[in-house]
Amino acid sequence: MRKHGLAVAGICVLLLAGTACSDTEAGGGGGGQATTPSASTSQSGSPSASSTPDGSTTPSATPTAASIAVVPAKGASSVQPNKPVTVTTTGGKLTAVTLKDDDGDKISGSFNADKTQWTSLPQLKPGATYTVSGSAEGTDGASVPISSTFKTLKASKSLKASVVPLNGETVGVALPVQIFWNNPVKDRAAVEKRLSVKTSVPVDGSWHWVNSKQVNYRPKNYWPAGTKVTVNIATQGVNAGNNTWGTASRTIEFSIGKSVVTNINVKKHLMTVTINGKVAKSIPITAGKDGFTTRSGVKVIMEKYPVKRMDAATVGLKPGDPEYYNIPDVKWAQRVTSSGEFIHGAPWSSGSQGSENVSHGCVGMSLKDAQWYYNQTLRGDPVIVTGTTRLMEPGNGWTDWNTTWAKYKSGSALA
Numbered sequence: 001m002r003k004h005g006l007a008v009a010g011i012c013v014l015l016l017a018g019t020a021c022s023d024t025e026a027g028g029g030g031g032g033q034a035t036t037p038s039a040s041t042s043q044s045g046s047p048s049a050s051s052t053p054d055g056s057t058t059p060s061a062t063p064t065a066a067s068i069a070v071v072p073a074k075g076a077s078s079v080q081p082n083k084p085v086t087v088t089t090t091g092g093k094l095t096a097v098t099l100k101d102d103d104g105d106k107i108s109g110s111f112n113a114d115k116t117q118w119t120s121l122p123q124l125k126p127g128a129t130y131t132v133s134g135s136a137e138g139t140d141g142a143s144v145p146i147s148s149t150f151k152t153l154k155a156s157k158s159l160k161a162s163v164v165p166l167n168g169e170t171v172g173v174a175l176p177v178q179i180f181w182n183n184p185v186k187d188r189a190a191v192e193k194r195l196s197v198k199t200s201v202p203v204d205g206s207w208h209w210v211n212s213k214q215v216n217y218r219p220k221n222y223w224p225a226g227t228k229v230t231v232n233i234a235t236q237g238v239n240a241g242n243n244t245w246g247t248a249s250r251t252i253e254f255s256i257g258k259s260v261v262t263n264i265n266v267k268k269h270l271m272t273v274t275i276n277g278k279v280a281k282s283i284p285i286t287a288g289k290d291g292f293t294t295r296s297g298v299k300v301i302m303e304k305y306p307v308k309r310m311d312a313a314t315v316g317l318k319p320g321d322p323e324y325y326n327i328p329d330v331k332w333a334q335r336v337t338s339s340g341e342f343i344h345g346a347p348w349s350s351g352s353q354g355s356e357n358v359s360h361g362c363v364g365m366s367l368k369d370a371q372w373y374y375n376q377t378l379r380g381d382p383v384i385v386t387g388t389t390r391l392m393e394p395g396n397g398w399t400d401w402n403t404t405w406a407k408y409k410s411g412s413a414l415a
Contacts, residue, residue, distance in 0.1 A: 063140035066092035070132050076150040081124035081237035081245055082190075085109070085132065087146060088117045092138035097146065101128040123237040126155040126245040155245035157183045159191075161233050163252050165380070170255045173222040174300050175380025176400040177231055177252075184212040186241025188413035191215075194235045194246070200228035208400070208411035218400045218408065222382065225276065227256040257378045262343075264363055266294055266387035269354050271343075271363065273373065280376070283369045284354025286346065288361040288388075292323075295361075297392030298401035299336035299383040301343075304374065308333035308344070312360065315340045323360065332370035336383050337397040343383065345370030 067090045072079045085107070087097050093115040099107045107130075109120035124130065134146040164178040165171045177197065185191050192207055197217055205219040223229070230253050235246035263272045264285065271283045288294035309328045317324045333344040346353070346364025353365055365373070382401065392402050400408065409415055 064091035064138055065140055065142055066090070066136035066138035066144040068136055068144060068146055070146070070148040072150045074148040074150065078153040079124070079150050080239070081126045081152045082122045082239050083124075084122045085120040085124075085130070086117060087132060087134070089136040090116070092136055092140075092144075094118055094134065094136045094146075095143070097132070097134035099130060099132050101125055101130050103128075121234075123234060123246075123249060124152050125236060125247060126152050126158075128152050153245075155243055155247070157242065157244040158247040159183055159185070159235060159238065159240045159244050160246075160248055161235065161250065163231070163233070163250070165252070165254045167252045168254065170257045170378060172301060172378040172380030172382065173225060173256055173259050173261070174218075174298070174382035174398075174401060175223070175256075176300070176398055177217040177229075178398075179215050179233065181213045181215075181240075183240070183244050184242075185215075186212070186244070187239060188212075188215070191235060191238055191240050191246075192413045194233070194238050194249075196232045196234070198230045198232070200226075203227065206409040206412050207414075208403075208408050209413060210395070210411075216400055220405050222259070222261075223256040225256055225259040229254050229256065260376050260378070260381045262373075262377075262381065262383045264294075264383065264385045264387075266296070266357065266385065268387070269357065271365070271373075273376065275376065281369075281372070283365050283373065285363050285365045286349045286352045286354075286359055287357045287363050288359050289357050292360040293388050293390040294341065294357070294359075294363065294385060295337065295390050295392045295396075296385045296388045297399070299341070299385060299392065300398035300401070301334050301336060301377055301379055301381045301383060302338075302397055303335040304377070304379060305333045305335075306374075307331055308342070310342070315360070325360070331367060332374040334374065334377060335397075337392070339396050341397075343370075343373070 069088045071086045085099055087094060094111060097109065097118040099109060099120050107120045107123060109118050111118050129149060129151050132146060132148040136144045136146060138144060160182045162180040165175060188209055192215065195207060195215070197205060201224055203219045203223065205217055207215055207217050209215045230251060232251050234249045236249040238246035240246065259276050261274045263274070264287070266287045269285055269287070271285045272279060273281045273283070308330045310330045311326045312324045331345040333342045335342050341361050343363045345367040346359070347367055349358050349364050350366060352358045392399055394402070
C-alpha cells in the first residue's frame with residue numbers, strides 16, 4: 001500500500017510539472033522565463049492581468065516610480081531655438097511642466113493624450129538659459145520632481161518686426177498688412193510659416209515678399225467692412241538664415257472700418273466717394289498739370305494731417321525755380337504716394353476745380369469738401385485714379401492693389 005501511494009504522488013508531481021511548462025509557452029517566454037509588460041503598455045496605463053479560479057482578474061504589474069527624460073539634456077549648450085523641448089515619463093504620468101527663460105518668460109507646450117509626454121512650441125530665445133520644472137507621478141503614487149536647465153545658441157543677428165497697422169487701429173478696406181524686418185531674411189519660407197492671419201469672417205488672402213526685409217499680406221478683394229483681424233508673428237526662435245534668429249514674437253489686432261472707396265477721374269476733374277456701396281458725394285477737383293501729371297492706379301491713404309507744410313524741395317524743386325512752392329498750412333492733407341501726392345484742400349485753385357488741372361500732382365478741392373472727405377476716410381482706404389498715362393510705380397506708396405491676384409500670390413515663399 002505504501003508503494004502504491006508513492007506511485008500516485010509521483011504521477012501528480014509529473015502532471016503539475018507539465019502544466020507549468022504549458023503556461024510558460026502560452027506566455028511566449030522561451031526557455032521557461034516569465035514575461036513583463038512592454039514600456040508602451042505601462043505608459044498607456046493598461047497593465048496585464050491574470051485570472052484567478054473564481055474568474056476575477058488582478059493586476060500583475062508591480063507599481064513603479066516615474067522615470068523622467070528631458071530633451072535637450074540637462075546642461076546642454078548651443079541648443080537650436082527652433083527645436084521643441086520634450087519631457088517624457090515612463091511608469092506613470094506627468095502632472096505639471098513649466099519651461100521658462102532667465103527673464104521669467106514662459107514657453108507654451110502641450111501634453112499628449114495619456115500625459116506621458118509634454119512638447120513645447122519651437123520658439124526659444126537665442127542666447128538664453130532655460131529651466132524645465134514640474135513633476136510626475138509614478139504608478140506607485142509617489143511624486144517625482146522635474147528639474148533641468150540648458151542654454152540656447154547665441155545669434156550673430158536678431159530678427160525683429162515692425163508692423164503696419166498699429167495694434168488696436170481701425171483701418172480702411174484696402175490696407176495691406178506690412179511687416180518690416182530689422183535684418184534681411186534668407187530663409188523666407190521658414191519665416192513665413194511662422195506668420196498667420198485670422199479673421200472674424202472668411203477672407204482669402206496671401207503673403208507677398210516685397211524684398212528680403214519686407215513681407216505684406218492683402219486679401220484677394222478688399223477687406224469686408226467691420227472685419228476683426230489678428231496677425232500672429234510667431235517668429236521667436238525661427239532660423240531666418242545666416243545665423244539670424246528670431247528674438248521675439250508679437251500679435252497685432254486691428255479692425256476694418258466702413259467701406260470708403262474713392263474714384264478720381266483726372267480727365268473729368270471729378271472725384272466720386274462711395275460709402276458702404278452707395279455714392280455719398282461727387283466733388284470737383286483739380287489734378288496735376290503737364291510735367292507734374294497725377295499718376296493713375298490704385299492708391300491707398302497712408303497718412304492724414306489736419307495741417308501739413310508742403311515744400312517743393314521734397315520733390316526736387318529748389319527756391320528760385322518758377323515752380324517752387326512752400327505752403328506752411330495746407331489743410332486736410334492725405335498722403336497717397338511716397339513721392340508726395342496728396343489729396344487736400346486747395347483754396348488757391350478754386351477757379352480751376354472741376355475744369356482744369358493746375359497742380360504739381362496733388363488732387364485739390366475746396367476746403368469745405370476737403371474737410372468733409374477727411375472726416376470720412378481712414379488710413380488704408382483705396383483711391384482709384386484714372387485718366388492719365390502716367391502709372392503708379394511699384395513701391396511708391398502702398399501699391400499692393402496694382403498687382404494681379406495670381407502674381408501677388410506667387411510672391412509667397414510657400415506658393
